[in-house]
Amino acid sequence: MHIPDGFINLPTSLGAATVAAGGVGASLRQVGRTLRDRAIPLAGLAAAFVFVLQMLNFPVAAGTSGHVLGGVLAAVLLGPWIAVVVVTVVMVIQALVFADGGVSALGLNVVNMALVTVLVGWLVFRGISLLLPRTGTSIVIATMVASWASVVAASVAFVMEYALGGGGQVSVATVFRAMVGVHAFIGIGEGLIAGLVVSAVLAARPDLVYGAAIVGVKGAQRARVGRATIASFVLAGVTAAVLLLVVVAPHAASSPDGLERVATDQGIAGTAVDSATAGSPFADYGISGIENQPLGTILAGLAGIVITFLIGGLVMRWSSRRPSREEVRS
Amino acid sequence: MTVVHPHVVFVHGVSPVHRLPGREKLVALLVFIVAVVATPAHQVWAFAAYGAVVAIAGSLARLSPGLVSRRLSVGLPFLLFAFALPFVGGGERVQMGSLSLSVAGAWAAWAILAKGVLCLGASVILTATTPVSEILRGLSALRVPGVLVGIAGFMVRYLDIIVSEARRMRVAMLARGHRSRWIWHARPVAGSAGLLFVRAHERGERVLDAMTARGYGGGIPEALGESSAPARWLETEALPVLACLVCIGALVVERGVL
Numbered sequence: 001m002h003i004p005d006g007f008i009n010l011p012t013s014l015g016a017a018t019v020a021a022g023g024v025g026a027s028l029r030q031v032g033r034t035l036r037d038r039a040i041p042l043a044g045l046a047a048a049f050v051f052v053l054q055m056l057n058f059p060v061a062a063g064t065s066g067h068v069l070g071g072v073l074a075a076v077l078l079g080p081w082i083a084v085v086v087v088t089v090v091m092v093i094q095a096l097v098f099a100d101g102g103v104s105a106l107g108l109n110v111v112n113m114a115l116v117t118v119l120v121g122w123l124v125f126r127g128i129s130l131l132l133p134r135t136g137t138s139i140v141i142a143t144m145v146a147s148w149a150s151v152v153a154a155s156v157a158f159v160m161e162y163a164l165g166g167g168g169q170v171s172v173a174t175v176f177r178a179m180v181g182v183h184a185f186i187g188i189g190e191g192l193i194a195g196l197v198v199s200a201v202l203a204a205r206p207d208l209v210y211g212a213a214i215v216g217v218k219g220a221q222r223a224r225v226g227r228a229t230i231a232s233f234v235l236a237g238v239t240a241a242v243l244l245l246v247v248v249a250p251h252a253a254s255s256p257d258g259l260e261r262v263a264t265d266q267g268i269a270g271t272a273v274d275s276a277t278a279g280s281p282f283a284d285y286g287i288s289g290i291e292n293q294p295l296g297t298i299l300a301g302l303a304g305i306v307i308t309f310l311i312g313g314l315v316m317r318w319s320s321r322r323p324s325r326e327e328v329r330s
Numbered sequence: 331m332t333v334v335h336p337h338v339v340f341v342h343g344v345s346p347v348h349r350l351p352g353r354e355k356l357v358a359l360l361v362f363i364v365a366v367v368a369t370p371a372h373q374v375w376a377f378a379a380y381g382a383v384v385a386i387a388g389s390l391a392r393l394s395p396g397l398v399s400r401r402l403s404v405g406l407p408f409l410l411f412a413f414a415l416p417f418v419g420g421g422e423r424v425q426m427g428s429l430s431l432s433v434a435g436a437w438a439a440w441a442i443l444a445k446g447v448l449c450l451g452a453s454v455i456l457t458a459t460t461p462v463s464e465i466l467r468g469l470s471a472l473r474v475p476g477v478l479v480g481i482a483g484f485m486v487r488y489l490d491i492i493v494s495e496a497r498r499m500r501v502a503m504l505a506r507g508h509r510s511r512w513i514w515h516a517r518p519v520a521g522s523a524g525l526l527f528v529r530a531h532e533r534g535e536r537v538l539d540a541m542t543a544r545g546y547g548g549g550i551p552e553a554l555g556e557s558s559a560p561a562r563w564l565e566t567e568a569l570p571v572l573a574c575l576v577c578i579g580a581l582v583v584e585r586g587v588l
Contacts, residue, residue: 005446005449010368025475031477041484042538044487045492045530046531046534048489051485055496056523085477085481089482093482093485096356096457096469103359104363167437167441167442168419168437170415174418196516197520197521197523198524200520200524201528204524208527
């Protein structure tokens with residue numbers, strides 16, 4: 001999800017950079033209030049962990065793999081303000097040292113993957129942990145749901161940025177359906193992995209889980225994450241994703257939604273017209289020949305997701321080849 | 331769970347570009363990228379000029395074109411999005427065979443490809459010719475908050491250790507018959523990631539203890555805050571300034587002022 005240079009125009013990138021600077025600055029002040037400078041080595045090691053976490057490939061299906069953004073995971077383990085700072089540091093180093101993610105798009109990436117994921121995720125985490133009993137299992141469930149919400153929120157943020165400064169006059173509704181639809185499914189993986197990581201840390205060092213301390217979970221209480229928990233989370237995630245595709249997306253397509261409204265108000269909407277694939281079998285995300293509109297939408301959405309994962313899997317397999325001999329030597 | 335070693339990024343070498351100070355190189359990269367991103371897509375000649383600028387910088391840095399092009403592959407996922415744009419873009423359409431393509435979408439795809447590849451090329455040249463410590467020193471000289479640079483410094487310093495830790499865990503899992511193929515194989519991977527966090531934290535505590543024992547009382551360690559080498563602005567900024575002139579030219583032509 002790292003946006004490269006040249007993908008979003010310069011004014012939007014600069015605006016995002018201003019927002020990012022403000023958000024990170026506020027987080028730094030909060031961190032300074034709660035922690036002393038002594039904690040810099042600890043935060044550095046946590047940043048190294050988040051960096052490596054984003055390099056780990058988690059299996060998805062048939063040997064394809066994905067990686068996590070880790071914003072909510074970092075927030076639950078370290079606290080939201082340090083998480084913003086740590087994820088920002090990771091993104092700066094990725095852009096400047098590993099050429100991963102654009103330099104002019106750094107502000108956009110920090111907004112999407114450090115500010116939006118952590119803040120939205122943390123609010124959801126706190127909200128859910130208020131509703132559930134104060135146990136380790138609740139912490140894990142809250143982490144799962146919050147991670148899912150954070151990925152969806154980050155994709156919504158991307159759609160807004162595209163509406164403000166993307167090229168090609170693609171209708172905002174199309175981008176919304178593609179990005180948010182796919183990420184509602186990717187978020188299930190993110191939630192599952194973040195939850196399992198938190199449950200592993202709870203088992204080994206419950207005192208290290210900031211979220212558990214804030215919520216007031218009694219120490220040394222093991223989280224029970226059985227098949228039932230995982231299955232119900234996946235089921236809930238798929239339901240939520242399908243609902244997003246079926247209920248929210250057609251609404252976004254039929255009437256000018258908030259994003260297009262913003263774009264029109266800014267005078268940059270271009271002409272949001274119907275998608276070019278209007279004649280394709282997946283036109284308007286309904287499969288032609290199926291009269292039942294919601295069913296057709298679900299099938300089209302699922303087909304789109306399968307195709308996306310197949311392409312993604314092929315790209316992943318091709319790009320994650322072993323480093324060449326020359327690179328190993330140097 | 332493949333893990334690429336981070337230190338393969340810097341390519342040891344002796345070249346005029348390797349010798350330039352970090353702060354000036356960071357500014358040069360930023361100026362070049364802003365110029366490229368601000369250029370209107372229709373001015374194709376401008377992008378050819380930027381390509382020449384990147385090629386000159388690359389050859390001055392004595393980097394092999396093969397290495398640079400391999401590093402460009404990190405930008406692939408978004409380039410895929412670019413290929414979809416001519417089909418889903420709006421506005422005027424042209425008929426090409428049986429395909430109906432959006433003109434605006436095609437220009438947007440071209441802009442994403444050209445700008446993405448050029449900026450990535452420039453970034454790769456910076457990362458391949460500048461040691462991480464020099465980049466951090468440059469950031470510090472550019473007044474990036476000390477806490478951020480300090481955290482980044484510790485992160486980079488201990489990244490190797492955490493990466494090797496992750497590798498050892500992976501080897502241990504493979505030796506015990508772990509297969510990483512379907513999503514239900516993710517549980518042991520997540521478990522080892524949790525353990526990795528615990529180990530990273532415990533390592534951090536040991537580092538902090540050792541530093542405290544040697545008199546560390548907080549703040550940013552000195553080595554990271556060192557002043558940068560004497561400024562060599564003219565030498566470093568020549569190519570980015572050229573790019574800026576090209577950008578201004580492209581904007582003037584686009585607006586039809588001449």
